[in-house]
Amino acid sequence: xxxxxxxxxxxxxxxxxxxxxxxxxxxxxxxxxxxxxxxxxxxxxxxxxxxxxxxxxxxxxxxxxxxxxxxxxxxxxxxxxxxxxxxxxxxxxxxxxxxxxxxxxxxxxxxxxxxxxxxxxxxxxxxxxxxxxxxxxxxxxxxxxxxxxxxxxxxxxxxxxxxxxxxxxxxxxxxxxxxxxxxxxxxxxxxxxxxxxxxxxxxxxxxxxxxxxxxxxxxxxxxxxxxxxxxxxxxxxxxxxxxxxxxxxxxxxxxxxxxxxxxxxxxxxxxxxxxxxxxxxxxxxxxxxxxxxxxxxxxxxxxxxxxxxxxxxxxxxxxxxxxxxxxxxxxxxxxxxxxxxxxxxxxxxxxxxxxxxxxxxxxxxxxxxxxxxxxxxxxx
Amino acid sequence: xxxxxxxxxxxxxxxxxxxxxxxxxxxxxxxxxxxxxxxxxxxxxxxxxxxxxxxxxxxxxxxxxxxxxxxxxxxxxxxxxxxxxxxxxxxxxxxxxxxxxxxxxxxxxxxxxxxxxxxxxxxxxxxxxxxxxxxxxxxxxxxxxxxxxxxxxxxxxxxxxxxxxxxxxxxxxxxxxxxxxxxxxxxxxxxxxxxxxxxxxxxxxxxxxxxxxxxxxxxxxxxxxxxxxxxxxxxxxxxxxxxxxxxxxxxxxxxxxxxxxxxxxxxxxxxxxxxxxxxxxxxxxxxxxxxxxxxxxxxxxxxxxxxxxxxxxxxxxxxxxxxxxxxxxxxxxxxxxxxxxxxxxxxxxxxxxxxxxxxxxxxxxxxxxxxxxxxxxxxxxxxxxxxxxx
Numbered sequence: 001x002x003x004x005x006x007x008x009x010x011x012x013x014x015x016x017x018x019x020x021x022x023x024x025x026x027x028x029x030x031x032x033x034x035x036x037x038x039x040x041x042x043x044x045x046x047x048x049x050x051x052x053x054x055x056x057x058x059x060x061x062x063x064x065x066x067x068x069x070x071x072x073x074x075x076x077x078x079x080x081x082x083x084x085x086x087x088x089x090x091x092x093x094x095x096x097x098x099x100x101x102x103x104x105x106x107x108x109x110x111x112x113x114x115x116x117x118x119x120x121x122x123x124x125x126x127x128x129x130x131x132x133x134x135x136x137x138x139x140x141x142x143x144x145x146x147x148x149x150x151x152x153x154x155x156x157x158x159x160x161x162x163x164x165x166x167x168x169x170x171x172x173x174x175x176x177x178x179x180x181x182x183x184x185x186x187x188x189x190x191x192x193x194x195x196x197x198x199x200x201x202x203x204x205x206x207x208x209x210x211x212x213x214x215x216x217x218x219x220x221x222x223x224x225x226x227x228x229x230x231x232x233x234x235x236x237x238x239x240x241x242x243x244x245x246x247x248x249x250x251x252x253x254x255x256x257x258x259x260x261x262x263x264x265x266x267x268x269x270x271x272x273x274x275x276x277x278x279x280x281x282x283x284x285x286x287x288x289x290x291x292x293x294x295x296x297x298x299x300x301x302x303x304x305x306x307x308x309x310x311x312x313x314x315x316x317x318x319x320x321x322x323x324x325x326x327x328x329x330x331x332x333x334x335x336x337x338x339x340x341x342x343x344x345x346x347x348x349x350x351x352x353x354x355x356x357x358x359x360x361x362x363x364x365x366x367x368x369x370x371x372x373x374x375x376x377x378x379x380x
Numbered sequence: 381x382x383x384x385x386x387x388x389x390x391x392x393x394x395x396x397x398x399x400x401x402x403x404x405x406x407x408x409x410x411x412x413x414x415x416x417x418x419x420x421x422x423x424x425x426x427x428x429x430x431x432x433x434x435x436x437x438x439x440x441x442x443x444x445x446x447x448x449x450x451x452x453x454x455x456x457x458x459x460x461x462x463x464x465x466x467x468x469x470x471x472x473x474x475x476x477x478x479x480x481x482x483x484x485x486x487x488x489x490x491x492x493x494x495x496x497x498x499x500x501x502x503x504x505x506x507x508x509x510x511x512x513x514x515x516x517x518x519x520x521x522x523x524x525x526x527x528x529x530x531x532x533x534x535x536x537x538x539x540x541x542x543x544x545x546x547x548x549x550x551x552x553x554x555x556x557x558x559x560x561x562x563x564x565x566x567x568x569x570x571x572x573x574x575x576x577x578x579x580x581x582x583x584x585x586x587x588x589x590x591x592x593x594x595x596x597x598x599x600x601x602x603x604x605x606x607x608x609x610x611x612x613x614x615x616x617x618x619x620x621x622x623x624x625x626x627x628x629x630x631x632x633x634x635x636x637x638x639x640x641x642x643x644x645x646x647x648x649x650x651x652x653x654x655x656x657x658x659x660x661x662x663x664x665x666x667x668x669x670x671x672x673x674x675x676x677x678x679x680x681x682x683x684x685x686x687x688x689x690x691x692x693x694x695x696x697x698x699x700x701x702x703x704x705x706x707x708x709x710x711x712x713x714x715x716x717x718x719x720x721x722x723x724x725x726x727x728x729x730x731x732x733x734x735x736x737x738x739x740x741x742x743x744x745x746x747x748x749x750x751x752x753x754x755x756x757x758x759x760x761x762x763x764x765x766x767x768x769x770x
Contacts, residue, residue, distance in 0.1 A: 149639065150534035166550075166567070171604035177571030181605035183550070187561035214652075216497040216507055220555040221565040223499065247659040251687060254638060254663035268598075271631050272656055279635030 043074045046332060049101045050077045053111025055306025056316035061111050063318040063369040064325050067344075070373035072380075073329065073337045078105065082113065082124055094127055102132065102297065107332060109325055110301040114308075129162060134291035134299060135189065136196045137162045137270065140327065141277040144286055146350035147359055151280040153258040158277055159200065160270025161193040162291065167267045185221040185266065190228035196292060197229075197264035198236040208240035209233070212249050212265035212273065225266055249273065253280070278303070285358050288323035290331065298331055300324040314364045317356040319345065322372075344375035423488030423716070425459070431716050434483040434490040435462040439469055440690035442493015444698075445705040448753045449491065452706065455757050458713065458721045463487060467508060469496045477508045481515050490682045491712055493705075494690045506553050509688065514547050516682070518675035519573060520580045521546040523658050523686040530734035531666040531743050538665055541590065541646045543581045544654025546675055548573050551651045569605045569650065574612035580676075581648040582620045592624040593617070596633050596649035596657060609650055634660055662687045669701025669742045672708035674715075681715050683708040698748045701740040703729060706756070728759040 052061040068075055080098040087093040102108050115123040128134065136159055143154040170182040194211075201209050211229040215222040226243060233241035246269050252259060253273075257280055263273060278287040284304040291299045302320035310316060322345055329338035348354065354371045355361025425431045435450075437443040453460055465483045467476040477495075484490045495508040512518075521544040527537050554566040578595075585593050595613040599606040610627055617625035628636070630653045636643065637660050647657060662671045673686030685704040694700050706729055713722035732738050732755045739745025740752060747755075 151638070167601050169601070171602065173604060177608075179569045179604045179608050181567040181569070181602050183565040183567060185563045185565070214655075215499040217510060217551050217553065218555065218565050219499060219501075219503040219505075219553075220557060221563045223503070224561075224563050226499075247655050247687065248689075250634075250656050250659040251663045251668060254660055255667060268652075271598075272634055272653075275631035276634040276638060276660070279638040283635065283639065 045074045045076050046107070047076045047078050047105045048328070049098070049105050049108040050079045051082055051098070051108060051110040051113075052079065053306065054114040055112060055308045055311040057111030057113075057306065059312070059314065059316050059365055060302070060318035060321045061109075063365060064109070064321050066369055067322065067341060067372050067376060068325070071337055071341050071344075071376045073334065073341075075329075082128065084122075084124060084127060092122060092127060094124075094131055099131060102299075106296050106298065107328060108297075108299040109321070109328055110299055111321060112302060112304055112306045114306050128299065129291070132293040132297045132299065133163070133295075134293040134297070135161065135163050136193055136292040137274070138200065138290045138292065138327075139274045139277065139287060139303075141274075141281050141287065143281050144349060145346060146352060147282045147286060149280065149282050151257055154277065154280050156257065156260040156277060157200070157204075157206065157262045158270060158274040159193065159197045159262060159264045160274055161189060161264075161266050162270075163267075164189050165267030165270075167271075183218070183221055183268075185224050187224060187228060190225045190266075191232060194229040194232040194264060197262060198232055198239055201239045201262045202236060206239070206262050208242060208261045210249070210260060210263050211241070211243045212246050212263055212269050213243065214246050214269075216245065222266070229264065246273075250276070253277070283358075284320065285317050286319045286323070288320060288327045290324065290327050298328070300328040300331075314366055315357055316365045317358050318365060318369060319349070319359075340376055340379055341372075344372045344379065347375055348372050425716075430459040430461055431489070431718075432461045432463055432487050433712065433716075434480070434487045434492075435464045436467055436480050436490060436492035436495070437464065438467065438493025438690070439496040440494065440692045440695045441700040442690070444696060444749070445700060445702050446491065446493055448702050448749065449705060449709045452725065452753060452757065453709070456721060456725065456760055458718065460713070460716070460718075462491075467495050469498065469508060472501070472505055474511075477511055481512060484512075484516060484680055484682065488680055489712060489715060490680070491709060492682055492684050494684065494688045496690045496692070503555060510551055510553065512682070513675060516677050516680045517547060518677040518680060518682055519545065519547050519576055520676045521654065521658075521673060522584070522676065523661070523671060523673045525658075525661040525665045525671055525686075527665050528670065528730070528733050530737050531670065531739070533664065533666050535641050535664055538641050538661070540641065540644045540661055541584070541588070542654065542658050542661060543577065543584065543646065543648045544658060545573060545577045545650050546654075547651075549651030567602075567605060567652075569608050571608060571612060574609045574650075575616060578613045578616035578648060581646060582616055582623060585623050585646045586620060590623070590646045592626065592645040594633075594644060594647050595625070595627040596630050596647055596653050597627060598630050598653070599627075600629060606650070613648060630656070633657060637661065637664065659687055667701070667742050668704065669740065670703050670707075672704050672711055674708070674711050681712075683712045683715075698750055699741045700749050701742050702749050702752055703733065706753075724760060724763070725756070728756045728763070731759050732756050 050061060052058045065077055078101050080101050082094045082098050084092045085095055113124040138159050140157045141154055143152050164184045164186060166183045168182060168184040172180050174180055197209050211226055213222040213226050215226050253276060278284055287303060289301055289303045302324055304320055326338045326342045348371045354363040354367045356363060356365060356368055435446055437446050450462060463483055465480045467480050497507040523542045525538060525540045548568050548570060550567045552566055552568045555563060557563050581593055595610060597606040597610050599610050641664055662668055668687040668689050671686040673684055675682045685708060691700055710722045710726045732752060736755055738747045738752055738755050740747050
């Protein structure tokens with residue numbers, strides 16, 4: 001009898017102890033969660049200027065905002081619109097509220113903007129570039145698992161000089177039937193872009209930087225660009241520096257894109273090569289892009305068009321804007337959130353269950369967004 | 381030339397043989413007549429029915445590949461003699477390249493390797509290849525990119541003809557430094573040259589039975605320059621209603637080329653975009669070792685590999701792919717109206733590539749250059765015509 005009583009008492013003691021243990025564990029779990037929450041709340045909430053854009057712009061911006069909310073990223077959005085207005089000197093400029101907001105926040109996210117033909121004013125993208133002196137266009141091209149293209153091992157970054165070069169817009173009609181177009185290369189701009197390229201390589205653990213040029217033909221202009229790149233390379237001995245002709249890069253890029261890492265180049269070559277690389281990974285609908293300007297300004301954008309035919313029908317693919325926003329988070333140093341959102345996005349695409357029409361599925365934009373939000377929340 | 385034969389033949393009877401043709405050609409040279417490809421009238425074969433062609437070995441893999449071409453021609457008894465002109469790329473004097481240009485003027489046709497340009501030299505030392513092209517006014521560069529069934533590539537069945545303006549545009553070599561640290565490079569587009577190249581493209585398209593010509597440009601940014609080019613193309617297109625004409629911006633073009641290359645038929649563009657697009661297409665069909673290129677002017681024609689690589693790193697190691705240079709020599713034989721020889725050699729090259737599958741390292745095989753050339757010679761010998769010993 002005594003033995004049974006002793007056993008019974010021991011049993012109750014053990015169950016009591018285990019329940020105390022689970023209680024302590026549970027409360028410590030929730031305590032740690034509370035702790036993490038409070039830490040998160042202590043992270044400074046940064047304000048970012050959001051420019052939804054035209055066409056499908058507003059829907060994809062909403063999608064991105066939803067995903068960021070689900071990921072609890074410390075970002076507050078300030079929406080602004082950019083339409084060209086005529087300033088006091090008769091020059092076209094962006095609305096002063098937009099400019100003020102960007103100057104204050106320094107970081108911006110932009111959707112696709114319509115470029116009206118024959119509206120009298122230059123393209124909005126050009127205006128933004130001139131206003132904030134956005135000198136570097138960065139486009140990381142990484143093959144997306146789940147969106148198959150003939151090229152599967154792409155992992156490179158194109159950094160393109162965005163202010164001068166062949167796109168200076170200086171053209172003259174010499175005599176009837178003879179036109180000259182001037183390509184401008186300056187020491188200052190070349191040095192600036194080279195420095196940015198090497199800084200980027202260093203900050204993102206990239207091993208080599210390749211300067212793309214055509215100095216055998218354009219001896220002075222590309223020669224100057226190349227000289228500046230070489231000079232800057234002297235200060236960054238940890239990053240390997242190579243030079244390659246534009247035609248060799250094109251030839252090798254379509255045969256074996258895995259041999260390239262970071263490419264830095266003047267305006268025209270950058271335009272062609274960055275679109276070539278975008279084509280390798282699946283087009284402009286999945287390519288992120290960022291523009292870095294002077295005084296710490298950075299605007300991240302999606303480079304596809306406004307797609308007016310599917311605007312408002314919940315059919316748009318927010319991947320490009322989302323990946324640009326992830327690039328923005330990395331630029332701001334919020335690597336944890338960036339990784340979370342990016343992984344969720346790639347997982348959704350890999351599963352192939354809720355893909356939008358351009359990725360080969362037939363789901364709606366909202367379903368795609370909801371799937372990503374769910375994954376992000378599950379990761380917590 | 382034909383009328384002279386008709387006049388002399390009844391007088392002198394059949395004892396004349398070929399003399400009338402040869403004599404007639406020299407007297408009544410029709411070389412001054414503008415021909416769009418230069419293919420209508422070949423240069424005259426002045427001595428014994430044998431043509432003389434200028435040969436410029438160049439640097440890198442050029443000399444060894446051109447030696448193989450000569451060996452092959454000697455083996456097949458092709459009635460072509462080569463006048464070899466060496467150009468020293470390291471020398472700053474322009475004598476070498478001037479001699480080469482004179483040789484080409486003399487012979488009318490040339491086969492060349494790429495001459496290296498050392499871009500650390502001062503700007504007055506111009507690219508030798510560029511000098512050659514502009515002095516001889518070789519305004520059209522034609523490149524036919526075709527997928528070969530024996531070569532493994534990501535895209536199959538590509539068949540694109542690329543026509544690139546060869547003398548002006550960004551390659552005008554007109555640069556100046558007005559202020560220290562600020563360099564301007566001029567890109568020249570002229571109406572005459574744009575009309576000329578567009579005319580060439582449409583005539584070629586019609587000749588080869590092609591359906592569509594696509595002009596590649598960047599007129600949204602370079603409104604005057606590329607705008608003029610596009611306008612000229614449109615003008616010429618209106619004269620060819622049977623051929624469809626459309627245009628595409630160069631960055632979109634490269635994107636489409638790597639995802640959907642089959643939508644392109646004939647592509648027409650100014651100099652720099654031509655460089656980019658032709659290299660992308662060469663990469664798509666298997667690499668720089670497979671595609672031949674031809675430069676046509678009004679009076680002269682120069683044949684070389686399409687991507688104009690010097691191949692310094694693989695020089696003299698017997699691993700270069702001879703296909704591009706050999707196919708370029710076949711294009712030259714076609715130009716000289718020696719079609720039988722051209723088809724025989726081309727057939728043997730394609731058999732080696734597609735059936736025997738003897739590939740060099742650049743397309744994934746393990747053959748050496750000499751093995752490939754030997755195989756081609758063996759196939760030619762077995763298919764019949766009189767050849768020398770291997």
